[in-house]
Amino acid sequence: MNIEQLENIVEVTKTKSLAIASKNLHITQSAISQSISKLEKELGVKLFTRSRSGTIPTLEGQIIIQKAFEIIKNIEEIRVEAQNQSNNQEGEIRIVTIPIAMDSLVKMISSLIKDYPKVKFEISESGSNEIMNSINENKVDLGLIAIEKDSFVKEKGINFEPFLEGEIVVGVGKNSPLATRKSITPQEMLDYPYVVYNEVYNREFLEHFSKTVGPVQILFTTNNVSAILNALEDDIAITVGYDFSFFNAPAVSNGDIVTLEIKNYEQQPIVLGWVKSEKLKNSQFYRYFIDRLIQAFEEANLYKW
Structure with a gap:
């Protein structure tokens, strides 16, 4: 059972139609039908019947679907609360990157500004060695560096998180x-x-x-x-x-x-990754930032770690 299945049965109940529900949820009618069938099989309960009136919950299904409504409502409240906290997040995040990653980083920051309008982003370019020094000296919060694979030597107080390997x-x-x-x-x-x-x-x-x-x-x-x-x-x-x-x-x-x-040329792979101080405050916000950038590479089928 997952949130998507619960959202599907709630929308079908509201609209009394698989076709309309699929349109509202921006997925295919077949996908909704399969989702409901899997949930019914998992629960051992038939949730809907089809009639001239549309797709209607069964008596057993009504009880389960009511609980699904309550769960979805709570999830929406959590999302709203999270968004409110994002909008109220204040402060500054100082980021320095190697030049080859600047385009990707600028695009990601443009997206984050919508979620964090009160956060000030400072971004600059530098070399990987200089970025490590800046992290050590607490001049920046996050650094995006490139190093040869397996060549990173862990320094005390600094975390390195690789996420992309390239040639x-x-x-x-x-x-x-x-x-x-x-x-x-x-x-x-x-x-x-x-x-x-x-x-x-x-x-x-x-x-x-x-x-x-x-x-x-x-x-x-x-x-x-x-x-x-x-x-x-x-x-x-x-x-x-x-x-x-x-x-x-x-x-x-x-x-x-x-x-x-x-073709036919052996290369030493390079690894792109984040460096940050272990003492960095507000780690949850930075974790979210890093995850958003990784997601952008995943969506472009470039995530290789």
């Missing part, structure tokens, strides 16, 4: 002949010049690639995303970056950039 992919413009493909080989990568976002893991990847496969031609390195997009759009270069760095990027969503898997 380097190749990004190409929609006008590139590569844009219709899903992957590229290391040898093929040597045929193209590169524009690179100035981030340590991108540089380290290309340095290792040049030593193991062959030297690559780098046109320029920059922190200006627009400059990279223009180079890709004009098809004068390609780029590299971790797959999760492209998450929420408008250029990927609208098709201006296509990402390609690198």
Whole structure:
């Protein structure tokens, strides 16, 4: 038995119709019917009968459905109370992130502002090592860092929570002949010049690639995303970056950039995760914040932990 099943039988009782209830609940009529059948089987009681008047509770079902009404009412009261507490939550949350996660973080904060209108969010960019120092010195509350898998050394008083594992992919413009493909080989990568976002893991990847496969031609390195997009759009270069760095990027969503898997090239996976002080106050609020971001990656089928 679960809340969804109780909501289903309550809505069917209100509307006397599986069709109308399914429309109100935004699920299929078949899903509601199966949900009710499973609940009836679990309880050993037939809850509804069908007649010219519609879908009507049985005598045995009336008692159970009345209790379901009471449960749903209590659940709604809990939700309202939780929302009220959210709206009354005050304070400041200081977050620092590596640059490749900024797009995802900004989108998540925009969503949270609706739930926490009285909370002030402060967000900035920095490198992973600098973020760890800021956590130690209590300059920030939460940090989003990227490190090589299994390389995190636990420091006293700091918690690390990994939630996403990624690998380097190749990004190409929609006008590139590569844009219709899903992957590229290391040898093929040597045929193209590169524009690179100035981030340590991108540089380290290309340095290792040049030593193991062959030297690559780098046109320029920059922190200006627009400059990279223009180079890709004009098809004068390609780029590299971790797959999760492209998450929420408008250029990927609208098709201006296509990402390609690198075939037959062994990589050291990188892990994206949160760091925070064990002494951090208001941990429930931060837990909710972290869970919301993880949920966003799950919905995009990018959660890999």
